[in-house]
Amino acid sequence: MDLHGYFNSSTSFRVRIALALKGVSATSLPVNLREQAQRSAAHVGLNPSAGVPVLVDGDFVLTQSLAIIDYLDARHPVPRLIPEAGEARARVLELSLGVACDIHPVNNMRVLRYLQQVLGVSDAQKQAWYQHWVAEGLEATEQLLARHGHGPYCFGEQPTLADCCLVPQVANAQRMGCAMHAFPRIAAIHAHCMAQPAFQAAAPANQPDFVA
Structure with a gap:
């Protein structure tokens, strides 16, 4: 199985976490x-x-991170x-x-x-654009987690697709200097996830093509 990706791509990061x-x-x-x-x-x-x-799995070629993770769930259902x-x-x-449809695109x-x-x-206008959409999207995410989330991960004691999507988005936001103080639940989930070996192994800094 081959994964064509990029160290700083949040969509690639999602799939690396799942793997x-x-x-x-x-x-x-x-x-x-x-x-x-x-x-x-x-x-x-x-x-x-x-x-x-x-993702290239033999003769099967698949694009789109969420489709890839769904495929991996079917082929390797533990953990779901x-x-x-x-x-x-x-x-x-x-x-x-x-995250995948409202914030990232x-x-x-x-x-x-x-x-x-x-x-x-300008650079300043680009930064303002980025920070505006991140803040709007993460505010909605924070509210969803406040209503329905529980446990150290987004939804319980085990990671799900939600964590695979949220963690890379937070990494992007931090890299782009977005303020995160208004999102304590998101910050706590991100910190917990990044303390786990699988998330650490998938992190951009630990990829063979990483460039500081």
């Missing part, structure tokens, strides 16, 4: 987003959207990251999709690059 939690090994094949390697003909041949991650049924499944997907590297290179916004 580490399940104890499934995958060969890391770095795709340097800063150098636009994702737009090479070879990579677009794997992923027409020119993004990461891409997406509950199989009922309200627990709905709550995990609600929070995960809030508007702050993706290609969006930020378009803002600067095509629309001509």
Whole structure:
């Protein structure tokens, strides 16, 4: 199994967490987003959207981090990251999709690059854009956790897809200088997760292509 990704890609980080939690090994094949390697003909041949991650399992090629984690859950169901049924499944997907669909897309590297290179916004304007959408999205996430979350992870004593999505988003927010004091529940979950070996192994700084 191969994982095409990038050390600082939060979507790649999500999949690395899932693999580490399940104890499934995958060969890391770095795709340097800063150098636009994702737009090479070879990579677009794997992923027409020119993004990461891409999981290659034999002849099976799969893109989109949440689809990959769902596939891993089916192939390697212990530990289960997406509950199989009922309200627990709905709550995990609600929070995960809030991060993956509401927060991440508007702050993706290609969006930020378009803002600067095509629309001509300044560094300060780009930073304001990033921090605005992170604050709005994390405020909604904090409220969801206050209503429905419990335990040291997002939903209980074991990590789920929600933690796989939330932790990389917090890492991005911290890297971009976003204020986190208004989100104590999120901060506590992030701190607990990052104290666990699987999350540490998946962290950007521990990847073969890491650049400070």
